[in-house]
Amino acid sequence: MSNFPRVVEKLCEASKKEYANPYSSMEWPEALDPEGWYMSPELLSIYGMPEYERLTEGERKKLSFYEAVNFFSLNIHGEKSLVEGLARQLYQKGNQDLSPYLHHFLDEENKHMVYFGGFCTRYAGKVYRDRKMVFPRDYAPGEEGFLFFAKVLIFEEIVDLYNVKMSKDARLAPIARQINLSHHRDEMRHLVFGRNLVKELFHRCAAVWPAEVVQGVRRYLAGYFSATWKEYYNPDVYKDAGLEEPYRLQEAAMNRPEARAHRKKISEGCIRYFLENHILEEEPVI
Amino acid sequence: MKTEMEIRRALHDWIVKTNGKIRPESLTDETPIIEQRIISSLQVIDLLLFLEQLTGKSVDVEKLKPGIFESINTLYENFFRKETYVY
Numbered sequence: 001m002s003n004f005p006r007v008v009e010k011l012c013e014a015s016k017k018e019y020a021n022p023y024s025s026m027e028w029p030e031a032l033d034p035e036g037w038y039m040s041p042e043l044l045s046i047y048g049m050p051e052y053e054r055l056t057e058g059e060r061k062k063l064s065f066y067e068a069v070n071f072f073s074l075n076i077h078g079e080k081s082l083v084e085g086l087a088r089q090l091y092q093k094g095n096q097d098l099s100p101y102l103h104h105f106l107d108e109e110n111k112h113m114v115y116f117g118g119f120c121t122r123y124a125g126k127v128y129r130d131r132k133m134v135f136p137r138d139y140a141p142g143e144e145g146f147l148f149f150a151k152v153l154i155f156e157e158i159v160d161l162y163n164v165k166m167s168k169d170a171r172l173a174p175i176a177r178q179i180n181l182s183h184h185r186d187e188m189r190h191l192v193f194g195r196n197l198v199k200e201l202f203h204r205c206a207a208v209w210p211a212e213v214v215q216g217v218r219r220y221l222a223g224y225f226s227a228t229w230k231e232y233y234n235p236d237v238y239k240d241a242g243l244e245e246p247y248r249l250q251e252a253a254m255n256r257p258e259a260r261a262h263r264k265k266i267s268e269g270c271i272r273y274f275l276e277n278h279i280l281e282e283e284p285v286i
Numbered sequence: 287m288k289t290e291m292e293i294r295r296a297l298h299d300w301i302v303k304t305n306g307k308i309r310p311e312s313l314t315d316e317t318p319i320i321e322q323r324i325i326s327s328l329q330v331i332d333l334l335l336f337l338e339q340l341t342g343k344s345v346d347v348e349k350l351k352p353g354i355f356e357s358i359n360t361l362y363e364n365f366f367r368k369e370t371y372v373y
Contacts, residue, residue: 131334133347135320135327220328227328235335236344247339 007196008101011189015104018185022114025182029175032123036173037061038068040166045233046253051243063241066124068176071162072116073128074231075183078155079109079116081134085148101193108186115179128236132227140213142205149201150221150279153194155228157270160187199277206278221274222284229263229286230254260286293340293366297358300336304329315358330355337365 032038041060044067046052055063086106091099120127139147160183166172167181206214233254235246243249253259263286274280288296294315302310305324319325325333333355334345345365354364 129344129346131331131345131347133327133330133334133350135330220326223326223328227331230331235338247335250335 004196004200005097007192008097011101011193012104014189015101015108015186018189020111020182022111022182026115026118026178027175028118028122029173032065032175033173034058035061036176037064037169037171038173038176039064039071040169040172043067043162043165045237045259046243046249048258049253049256051249059242063237063243066237066240069120069124069126070128070234070237071159071232072120072179074130075159076113076116076120076127077130077132077231078152078159079113082152082155083109083113085152089145089148098197105190105193108190112183112186115182119175119179128234131231140205140209142201143209143213143217146198146201146205147217147220149194150198151224153191153198154221154224154270156187156190156194157273158228158266160184160191161266161269163187195273198279199273202277202279218280221280222282225267225271225284225286229267233259288340290362290366294358294362296340297361300333301325301358304332313358315362317358318356319358320355325355337361341365 035058038061041047041064044052044060044063046063052060052063083106086102086109089095089098090102090106095102117127163180163184167177167184169177172180209217233250235250238246238249267286271280271283275283298310298313298315301319301324302308302313308324313319313324317324320327320330334347338345351364354360
């Protein structure tokens with residue numbers, strides 16, 4: 001990791017400079033404007049489908065609110081397990097160069113949950129439930145740690161592109177733009193950390209792993225892209241927005257060619273990183 | 287209302303289709319589907335969506351007991367038999 005200690009040092013400096021108080025930095029309206037957009041229409045999971053085209057503008061805005069709650073909810077669930085994993089990595093043997101930045105990473109992920117949870121509980125009265133489950137298994141040396149950071153990177157790269165688009169979208173209510181921007185500001189550093197760390201860990205581990213472990217890791221990560229995207233198509237959202245046959249709609253929304261093209265476009269930078277660093281050898285099907 | 291046989295058949299067909307490689311006759315109601323990686327941990331989210339659609343009920347993942355996805359038998363017992371409902 002010849003350059004990594006310097007990268008970590010610069011990330012720590014930036015985190016200290018950008019340090020924000022989540023309890024005072026957000027301007028929470030008393031109530032949301034029911035005529036507002038809370039997610040960019042083009043990012044809505046059923047955008048372009050006949051079911052979307054049939055909606056009135058008011059119904060589309062209502063859908064955008066629930067899709068925003070879903071987007072923030074899936075972030076909360078991802079960040080909860082991220083915080084658990086980061087805490088386990090703190091001061092672990094071999095992690096002495098990482099721990100200074102891990103403190104900032106942990107701190108910032110907790111702050112994000114304050115923003116996301118604040119929106120969900122204030123305006124929806126809930127966080128959408130998580131359907132992901134983890135099954136305990138045995139890992140090769142270094143495999144669990146590598147997969148943890150690789151999964152975090154995949155998750156955050158997709159989220160960040162949504163954050164960037166929505167933070168600039170003048171159609172969105174100010175609170176939605178502000179949350180997306182605040183998240184993006186920290187995520188930029190998390191992604192720099194992640195991209196540097198994941199390739200270092202893979203090159204270190206893959207040099208000693210048996211071939212079947214490397215293949216298993218590749219298969220798992222390819223599947224993880226798809227599993228991550230599934231959370232963006234939530235039948236609970238469709239139910240709350242008053243859409244019919246929510247499970248049929250979820251399946252149709254996920255599997256149409258336009259949705260696959262959208263996911264491929266959003267994921268292409270991340271996939272290119274995994275291919276260029278030989279972590280994946282072929283493009284995953286998403 | 288589906289019969290027990292119809293539900294077990296639906297579970298069987300879903301697992302075979304999702305796996306994509308297993309021969310239908312190789313999958314029994316006792317086959318350990320997670321242990322044998324017939325369904326991966328990443329596919330459990332799809333299984334939960336399918337179960338919700340089949341039962342018409344929402345599943346709270348936090349209340350699920352270990353081993354619940356072990357086989358078609360455990361899926362039926364925990365999600366469809368009223369005496370042992372997981373909900």
